[in-house]
Amino acid sequence: MLSSIHYLIRSKLDGQYLAARAKTESGDKTINYLLVFKESFDALSYLNTHAPDIAHQFSVESIPATQLKGVLQRWGYVGIGVVNEPLEPRIQFVLV
Template identity: 80%
Template sequence: MLSSIHYLIRSRVDGQYLVARAKTSPQENEIQYLLVFKESFDALSYLNTHAPDLANQFSVESLPPTQLKGVLQRWGFVGIGVVNDPLEPRIQFVSV
C-alpha cells in the first residue's frame, strides 16, 4: 500500500485535506486520519456520492509515497484512512 501513488481530496477554499475525525473519549482531543484513495476516480466518486453540492469546491491531488509521511507530520494526522469502497464507504484506518 505504501508503494503506490495515493490520491487525496483537498479543499480549494482553504487548502484543508479531507479527513476522518474521531474522539476516543469526551475528555480527549479529537484525532484526525487523512483519507486516501487508491485511484483518482475513487476520490471523485466519493465526492459526487456524498457531497454533490460541494464537489466543485474540492480537487483531487496525487501524492507519492515518499511525501506521505511529511504530510502526516506537517498536518498532525495520527494516520491514514484508506477508502476501499467510495460508495458505501469502507475505510481501513492505519495509525503511524
C-alpha cells in the first residue's frame, strides 16, 4: 500500500476534498474521513453517478500513499474511506 497511488476528488471552487462526515456517538462532534479511490476512472464514475449536475466543479487528483498522511493531518481527517464500488458505494473506513 505504501507504493500505491490513490485518487482523490477535489472541489475546483474551494479546494476542499470529498469527504465522508459522521457524528460521534455522543453527537457533539463531527469527524471526517477522506474518500480515496483506487483508480481515477472510479472517482470519475462516482462523480458522474452521484453528482452529474455538478461533476464539472470537481477534479480528480492522484497522490502517492507516502503523502497521504500529510494530507490527513493538514486537513484534520481522522482516517480514510476507501471506495471499493463507486456506482453503489461500498466504502471501507480506516482510522489512521
